[in-house]
């Protein structure tokens with residue numbers, strides 16, 4: 001068992017040039033190793049570094065002070081951790097800047113020495129000092145981040161849709177679709193996504209790497225993925241309001257499948273119109289999509305309700321409240337009332353008792369540790385209920401929220417009822 005005193009922890013801004021560029025490239029090679037991805041060649045390294053510079057990403061590496069002969073060079077970190085700022089739509093007047101955490105890896109030969117814990121605790125302290133009300137991440141495993149106060153705030157459905165001759169929409173969506181060169185999505189995509197982000201509670205604004213990935217320009221293996229195809233949706237006045245990129249699974253599979261790479265729709269007509277387009281692809285009888293909304297209108301729009309099968313329900317956005325007052329005052333509300341909730345937080349950031357009064361769509365929140373709480377929950381459960389995507393009564397039933405006053409979970413559920421079901425399509 002090692003100790004974290006055996007490592008130097010360094011945090012630096014991602015760079016393309018000079019010493020910082022070299023450190024960034026070594027960090028990237030360590031990250032790809034952690035996620036079992038191929039080593040990056042010079043071109044892919046240059047591209048990945050440029051993307052991170054563009055996002056203003058801050059990179060943390062843990063560097064072993066000593067290493068055995070012939071092992072990886074001392075410039076290659078044994079652990080990686082990246083952060084950057086993006087907004088999350090919390091249903092308030094403006095999207096809320098969030099501290100996003102990504103690319104967390106610890107080399108197998110150095111794991112379970114507390115390296116992640118050290119990086120996470122230091123990073124969340126910095127995020128609080130920098131004034132962030134919320135932090136967020138998407139995860140590889142659901143067992144890692146609860147202990148650091150993160151909770152599942154949005155979910156997605158992985159669906160498979162039968163697109164054979166049975167596929168028929170009950171009403172024809174407005175607008176039309178047209179094929180494009182998928183590479184165009186690298187430039188057209190951000191504008192379409194901006195419309196989605198503005199309109200959907202739970203959406204996380206995207207970082208630069210997304211546009212290379214979903215357009216096929218920068219495939220998973222660090223090379224162009226020429227199998228990615230794309231189509232746009234235009235509204236009745238000819239304005240682009242949605243797109244889909246997708247990939248054919250190959251002739252070997254039976255049935256022949258198309259996998260949606262990315263689907264962004266600013267409204268229901270665009271969403272259903274893009275599905276109608278996918279269903280019109282000849283020689284394909286199944287379309288899969290890994291990030292469909294839980295309240296998917298597609299099933300209800302189809303003449304045959306059974307064409308949509310949900311393969312799995314997956315946790316998507318994990319949220320961490322760093323400043324309870326600022327976070328809850330920033331979100332939007334549809335109901336009115338007041339409540340006192342007590343929060344326990346192993347890292348201390350959200351600890352306290354809070355009085356929340358909601359009126360006219362806005363909340364005023366004040367810490368009052370002398371107040372008697374109506375209910376108590378931990379930081380992870382608080383992150384889960386924040387956007388309104390998880391019902392506090394369900395958490396109470398799961399033993400993750402304790403009512404001190406009978407009916408308090410129902411009162412919180414009413415107060416935090418979302419403007420709409422939170423949903424996002426950004427993984428980071």
Ligand SMILES: CC(=O)SCCNC(=O)CCNC(=O)[C@H](O)C(C)(C)COP(=O)(O)OP(=O)(O)OC[C@H]1O[C@@H](n2cnc3c(N)ncnc32)[C@H](O)[C@@H]1OP(=O)(O)O
Nearest residue numbers: 102103104105106111112113114115116117137139140143
């Ligand atoms: C946001 C993201 O980037 S998600 C991606 C996460 N990364 C990966 O999945 C890549 C492969 N895995 C790894 O690189 C590493 O195993 C990591 C990053 C998950 C863990 O790193 P480590 O340095 O081993 O974690 P560390 O020793 O600090 O453990 C911290 C705590 O988490 C626990 N823990 C760590 N990994 C896991 C896990 N996979 N499942 C359950 N618990 C875990 C430890 O038991 C420890 O618990 P405690 O402090 O409460 O007693």
